[in-house]
Amino acid sequence: MNAQRGDLMNLELENKVALIVGASGCIGSSIAKTFAAEGCRLVLSSKNLDKLNQLRSELMAIQPEGSFVTYAADIQNFAKAKKLYEECVRQYQHVDILVNCISGPEIGDQQNAGLSDEAWQQSFQGKLSSYIRMINLVLPEMKLNRCGKIINVVGLSAKEPNSRLLISGVINAGIINFTKAMAGEYGQYNININAVNPGFIESKRFNQFVNANEEKINSIKHAIPLRRIGTPNDIANMIAFLASDRSGYITGSTIAVDGGISVSAF
Numbered sequence: 001m002n003a004q005r006g007d008l009m010n011l012e013l014e015n016k017v018a019l020i021v022g023a024s025g026c027i028g029s030s031i032a033k034t035f036a037a038e039g040c041r042l043v044l045s046s047k048n049l050d051k052l053n054q055l056r057s058e059l060m061a062i063q064p065e066g067s068f069v070t071y072a073a074d075i076q077n078f079a080k081a082k083k084l085y086e087e088c089v090r091q092y093q094h095v096d097i098l099v100n101c102i103s104g105p106e107i108g109d110q111q112n113a114g115l116s117d118e119a120w121q122q123s124f125q126g127k128l129s130s131y132i133r134m135i136n137l138v139l140p141e142m143k144l145n146r147c148g149k150i151i152n153v154v155g156l157s158a159k160e161p162n163s164r165l166l167i168s169g170v171i172n173a174g175i176i177n178f179t180k181a182m183a184g185e186y187g188q189y190n191i192n193i194n195a196v197n198p199g200f201i202e203s204k205r206f207n208q209f210v211n212a213n214e215e216k217i218n219s220i221k222h223a224i225p226l227r228r229i230g231t232p233n234d235i236a237n238m239i240a241f242l243a244s245d246r247s248g249y250i251t252g253s254t255i256a257v258d259g260g261i262s263v264s265a266f
């Protein structure tokens, strides 16, 4: 269930300025709703303006007096990403919270032998470069202000390789590495940088993965210790916590929100 007006977690996020990239996606829109319910001022971005307008009208229904700006930008393009950041500053003077939540490579048969050099290069230009780009755009000012929260949405394949998600795994592992490195470099400026690792989440992406195969869905549910597929809201709740000062002593961490399905102990 998505966050509704009045569903406050009391995370003291009121009036914080949050930039969410990938805001119109399955997980991104749930994050947007949760942050709106917490009283954040939001800049909601993704590529497609129609989808953003749809999200905007859903938010208006639950937070009519809320403060949201939508801005369509393909952050794979540096100039457009920079304009997006400048729009945040123009609207709200600064950014307190950055959530990176854009889609990664398509799911499919990703045996290494079948992947061209071009496929690898194109993929590196997507989620990996885009997350790093957005982080580098917000960091200088967060450093000056001596405060900031950055949360990167990754995926379990980073730690546990899967032949259908080989490229995603490599890219997400790179993002986790960058997250840890930046936490080490910017902690002294009171900037927390973490990653969230969703497991199987009810979404378009999950539907692509299981391809309406009931047997497969049941076997996934059975493999999850909590015996259910996660919801986008499960992820949004963790991200809201990481965006708040309640998680002030957590940085450089990658937190699984996966119903217990990941098998590695660390």
Ligand SMILES: NC(=O)c1ccc[n+]([C@@H]2O[C@H](COP(=O)([O-])OP(=O)(O)OC[C@H]3O[C@@H](n4cnc5c(N)ncnc54)[C@H](OP(=O)(O)O)[C@@H]3O)[C@@H](O)[C@H]2O)c1
Residues within 6 Å of the ligand: 021, 022, 023, 024, 025, 026, 027, 028, 045, 046, 047, 048, 049, 051, 073, 074, 075, 076, 101, 102, 103, 104, 127, 130, 153, 154, 155, 156, 197, 198, 199, 200, 201, 202, 203, 204, 205, 206
């Ligand atoms: N869903 C799952 O089960 C699951 C599990 C593990 C990890 N994850 C990770 O969680 C993240 C979000 O997943 P999701 O299922 O919510 O994805 P989604 O529904 O496909 O949404 C992706 C969002 O990213 C935006 N986007 C894509 N490329 C962009 C670009 N170059 N510039 C700006 N925005 C861009 C899309 O906007 P447009 O539609 O306008 O292009 C959309 O808003 C992904 O990184 C995924 O790997 C998801």
